[in-house]
Structures are given as structure tokens and as C-alpha cells.
Amino acid sequence: MASDNRRIKKKRQSTPFEGQPSELAGVLADLRTAKGLSLRQVEEATDKAVSNAYLSQLENGKIKKPSPNVLHHLAATYAVPYEALMEKAGYLLPAEPGGKRRQRLAAFAIDDLTAEEEEELLKYLAFLRSRS
Template sequence: MKLTLGQYLASIRLDRKMSLRQVEEASQKAVSNAYLSQLENGKVAQPSPSVLNTLAELYGIEYMTLMQMAGYLPATNARSAESRHGRVATFAEHNLSPDEEAELIKYLQYLRTKKP
């Protein structure tokens, strides 16, 4: 299952331990908490490039990734990475602790043992 733009942004915001209001304040009201809520809940599917740029800078993530997820750019880079590595790293933008990384690896190993 592929994450939507809204789901992805929500996961990054939660990883950064920010509330909707904190994002609004940090963006100097360039992105209101109500608008971000609508975006994260899928009510807004294609925010402006300006909003995406603000969120990318605020969260410390790649602007081009957001532009691709919003449908402004083709996902050619993601496709080439998928063909080389099977998938783009799911948690690459999340600040995982070493313990969390270890647990994810253990869980992945467990899942792989269950495949026929």
C-alpha cells in the first residue's frame, strides 16, 4: 500500500513531534493548522508548490518528493530507485532511534520467514 501525500505529511509531522498549531506557528502562518489538517486527511489532494516548499523546509525533507507525491512531477526518480532496490526506503525521512531501527529490521526478518 502506497502512502498518500497527506498520510506521508502526517507521519513526518508526528515524527517531528509537532502539532498542527506548531506547524502553523513555525511556518509563520504560511500553512494554517486547518489547511494542514485537510491536507493530511485527504480533503486537499494537490496543495500549491509554495505550501509544499514551506512544509519541506520546515520538516527537513525533499521538496521534489512532495512535488512528485502531489502529482506535479513524474515519479521517475522513485521508479528507478524501486527497480534497483525493490522499494524506496519507507522510513528514510523519519528520525528513528537505533533501537527502533533494530526492531524494524527484526520485524522485517520475521516477515520474511513467514513467506512461502
């Protein structure tokens, strides 16, 4: 199963990580045929969450970005990691091979603070800013 028509001009700023146009399409099609499932069988497997009509369009790249919800159901059905599909769809960055973690947090973790303490902290923050 080849992949071909790639001529679309995407001018509109759309999604997070503009990845391969529809690499996803091929992947989905392959996964399904690999499992030997028909469109309707998948529809059934996803408990009607993904219609056969929609899946068809998806596999044929006639559709841009399926919702994370749809991807979640498909991932479950094909027994592949959800994040993988999310990535193919361009919702997530290509997972670090080396298992690199965490991005720089610009915000703090303050879960353990009480409401009062948090307020104090904010007050202090305001104070810091007021000095500028």
C-alpha cells in the same frame, strides 16, 4: 495510522501526473507526528504560510492539491526534499532512481546568441518552413 477511504471518482482531468490519490495525506501526517509537532506548531514553523486548519484537511485527505508553495514550506519544516513532496502531490514524475536526466529538448538553447543572431536564425527557420 492507516489509510482507507479510497472511493472517489476523478473524472475531471486535473493535474499533470495523476498519482496516488492522497498518498500525500498520509506522508504529511507521518512526517509531522514523527517530528512530534502539533498542527499549530507547524503553522508557526512555516511562518504562518500554512494554517493549522489547512494542514489538518490536507493530512485527512480532504483536500486535493496543495500549491507548490505550501509544499515548499512543509518540506522545509520537515526537512525533506521539496521535490519529494512535489512528486507525492503529483506535480512531478517519480525521480529517476538511476539519476537519469534530461528529457528531449524540442527547443534549442540560444542563450548565447545576440538579438541579431537570433533574428537571423528565426529568419532561416522561416525560410525552411516556406519550402514546405
